[in-house]
Amino acid sequence: MSRIAYVNGRYVPQRHASVNVEDRGYQFGDGIYEVVHLYGGRFVDEDRHLDRLERSLREIRLPMPLSRQALSHVLLEVARRNRVTEGLLYMQVTRGVARRDHPFPAEPVAPALVVTVKRIKPYPRSIDGWGGDAITLPDLRWARRDIKSLNLLPNVLARQAAREQGAIEAILYEEESGFVTEGAATTFWIVDEAGRIRTRPLSHDILPGCTRGALMAELRQAAISYDETPFTLEDLARAREAFITSATSFVKPILRIDGRPVGDGAPGPVTRRLFDIFSRHVTGALKNAA
Structure with a gap:
């Protein structure tokens, strides 16, 4: 047809x-x-x-x-x-x-x-086999990343660089400060060395991800704490876990960054739990509200 x-x-x-x-x-x-x-x-x-x-x-x-x-x-x-x-x-x-x-x-x-x-392929039933690797790149996009505009050339180049290195995403960072912004087409999260779930707060610097917002709503419903606080490449290097969220990635673990394993190089317990929570959100077992 x-x-x-x-x-x-x-x-x-x-x-x-x-x-x-x-x-x-x-x-x-x-x-x-x-x-x-x-x-x-x-x-x-x-x-x-x-x-x-x-x-x-x-x-x-x-x-x-x-x-x-x-x-x-x-x-x-x-x-x-x-x-x-x-x-x-x-x-x-x-x-x-x-x-x-x-x-x-x-x-x-x-x-x-x-x-x-x-x-597209059916929603993944298990987190195993769902993750992938990432690379880090300077964030070269315009200053109004909160607007979901058609101007995606920097994102295209970053994603292509990731693909050429066998990765699924490019994690972008500010060159002067070293603070991570987001993925080229995703929201980026870590579980830091203290066990806190962290992602960058909303501003003109990042897109207000819909999956990000939906996951946060589910975390609040489940009484799981998270921090909207900036983190650096150094924090990332010490992170226990890392994952991305988007309408196409859902909750997807990042297992290696720039060739180095995140934690033990396998989906961690926090990411596993969040994957299960968001799976129920998508399939309708949890309230799927705006």
């Missing part, structure tokens, strides 16, 4: 889907995107993703392309038409089509909306 995409009000075969060459997303990266996990026919943390979409759009002064209710209908319809119940949905909103010029179009144009979905 041909995959179906939603493009500016029309459901079309994806192989025929196209956007105008003067779409500002194509020419300037002037837009926002979201990726949502679809499990059992429902979107995991849909409200969190739509909240973040709306926030990012506000930050770049771009209106929602549809009402929230209408957008939710489109997302479900794309999944339905593609007969996908376990997958990843991608949505992208740009400032639309206008003559190429850096400032916003002098005359308002309609935002452009594209939605696609693809099947």
Whole structure:
């Protein structure tokens, strides 16, 4: 069956889907995107993703392309038409089509909306075999990383560098301070040498991860403490455990960083417990709320 995409009000075969060459997303990266996990026919943390979409759009002064209710209908319809119940949905909103010029179009144009979905492998039943290695790289991205924009070239280069070294993620850090920011496409966490779960606090420096927020809500529900405190590469080198979170990684252990094992080089007890907690969140055994 041909995959179906939603493009500016029309459901079309994806192989025929196209956007105008003067779409500002194509020419300037002037837009926002979201990726949502679809499990059992429902979107995991849909409200969190739509909240973040709306926030990012506000930050770049771009209106929602549809009402929230209408957008939710489109997302479900794309999944339905593609007969996908376990997958990843991608949505992208740009400032639309206008003559190429850096400032916003002098005359308002309609935002452009594209939605696609693809099947993925089933949610992992076990943490064993789910982890991977990472490398560290200087964070070369722009200063507003809290906006989920289309400008991903530094992320692309970091992920490619990781792949070339047999790793699944690049852990980014500030060159001057040595403080870790996040993964190239994930939130990064450690269990430090004192046993504390730590991740960087929200600011313009990192993306407010939806999986990050959902996991924190589950930790509070389970009365498991965590610290939103910065940590350095030196702290990372002494960490007992490390893991990443995202809509595609869920809770994924990092076993080696720059060729050195984290802890004993196997998923640790804290990461195992958090993987189990988040698995129940995804599958619906725990409340899956925004």
